[in-house]
Amino acid sequence: MKIYNLVFAFCLAFFNQVVAQHSDLETQLFDLPDVSFEKIDTPEGYQSAYVLKVKQPIDHSDASKGYFQQKVYLSHLSFDAPSVIITQGYTKAKNSIFELSDILKANQIDVEHRYFGDSSPENIDYDYLNLKQATADLHHIRELLGEIYKGKWVSTGVSKGGATTIFYRYFYPNDVTVSVPYVAPINNSFEDERIYKFFDTIGTAKCRNKIENFQKDILKHRKEVLPLLEFYSLGQNAHYTYVNDEQAFELSVLEYPFSFWQWGSDCDDIPSKNASIEDKVKHLIKVADVTFFSDEIMKKYASHYYQSAEEFGYYGYEIEDFKGMLKALPKDKNTHAAFTPDHMKVDFKGGELLTDIGEWLETEGNHFIYIYGGNDTWSATAVPKSDAVDSQWFVLKGKHHGNARIKNFTASERERFNKTIKDWLGISLN
Known part of the structure; x- marks a missing residue:
């Protein structure tokens, strides 16, 4: 009987903690300016989940240009956990937990890219679809949700989303502690030969x-x-x-x-x-x-x-x-x-910016974990290895764009990854 009471008390305490976190999170979300939210199905292992609509300026330097609503999926685990912000490169149609969020036991903030899917103004002016504006979107979301999640932040993304992770860190180097871009091409010209x-x-x-x-x-x-x-x-x-x-x-x-x-x-x-x-x-x-x-x-x-x-x-x-x-x-x-x-005729304007980003990654791009597939075409324009920075490169032998993932690391690669995360984030992985 005593064992039964002890188990019941434990379950009741856990339930009350979950309810309290849920209530407290919604209160804090209500307090965020220009953010609306709706509860959605909770992924396995998480406490709650929401789809957020964040009001973003079309031009972050001139609010008179108008606004659009950016879609963000928030999966809440714990206020004490680290947070992973996923920098999508395209549309994000539904909520799902990314492998890095699962590995780090982290809250997940999954951001649909500006001018894709539901994150578009009624009339798109492509003049404001550029890296400066897209990364400012991410920075604004980081500032908003940073009021709720005070722990370490990590950014990650796949393919074009992985490139966005890199660009985001370039424009806002202090927003996250670690960046983990997957199969991310960083081209150096209009037609990268x-x-x-x-x-x-x-x-x-x-x-x-x-x-x-x-x-x-x-x-x-x-x-x-x-x-x-x-x-x-x-x-x-x-x-x-x-x-x-x-x-x-x-x-x-x-x-x-x-x-x-x-x-x-x-x-x-x-x-x-x-x-x-x-x-x-x-x-x-x-x-x-x-x-x-x-x-x-x-x-x-x-x-x-x-x-x-x-x-x-x-x-x-x-x-x-x-x-x-x-x-x-x-x-x-x-x-x-x-x-x-x-x-439409579009003049290529990225030459100088791509050069600057490449030089920054080579000399100042610390605490990146790059993951590429050895057989993936996009590995041709991968970020080159540099001994001048404290970053890690994983080029997975025989893997391609779709399976160059942490779950497919060899034992030695996983050991190196775990040590890197422990050193940089101060957390251990199982």
Whole structure:
């Protein structure tokens, strides 16, 4: 009986603590200026969760330009826990717990990027979609929620979100103690040619030859391929007016090696020259889906393409090896992969900024943990290692854009990661 009473008392105390934290958190959220919130399903292991709408100025230096509402998912664990701010690069459709938040037993603040998804003004003025404004959004959220969470803060993000983590730290170096960007490209020009060098050196010569031969083979059979792609696109409800269907086909062929390595395709799966057209088309769609160039996707990623053309830099498609085989795309220069909204002309302004960021990372970028996949195309534009800073690089052998994660570390990599976190944050990991 005494054991039963003891267990009951413990459970009651724990329940009361959870209720108290929940009530106290909502009170503090109510007190935050220009923040509205709604309770949502609580992730396993957490105390409560909310979707926040944070009022953000379109121009952080001039409030007269108006405002928009930025969506933020807050998953609350404890007021005493560290906090992880996730710097999304795109839309964030639903709440989910990121692996770093789970590893650190941290509160999670997941921020949808400006001008994506629900975090857009009614009429987008792309002049205010830049790194200065996007990182100021994050800084404002950090200041607001820093009133609630007083512990150590860590920033993280994946791919474009990982690059945003790096940019955020550059503009606001004191907002977080540690930054953990995953598979984050930091380009150095409008058309970063390091991508082309990557294609010339990754994998085996045999595999590289198979990739190029497949591209040439499927271009030669365009008359048989195009009707099959048209039928597939109808089933996907994909439309082509930004580029026409034949241009989309050629772009998917040029995109093929980039996607092949980015997402970890297998050289043994490349169809032989004698394979059926149907098998070749299925393989092309699997690796470099033609609907990636449809109007629907162009619209979805319009803000991303604008940023790439205006400030981030991006990659292009080398056409030298396909001279005479491209019928629909321009034949006199490489095609750039940044498809700006409505074909708007965008002047690239990022050269000096990207140089400054690169130099800062090399000499002052301390307490970064970089995670890259050894086979990922975007590792071509990874942040270079520097002995001048106190940071760690993890390049996961054989991993790609989708699986270069802490959960896939080797035992020695995990040991090094754990020691780094312990040294920098003062916490131990299980």
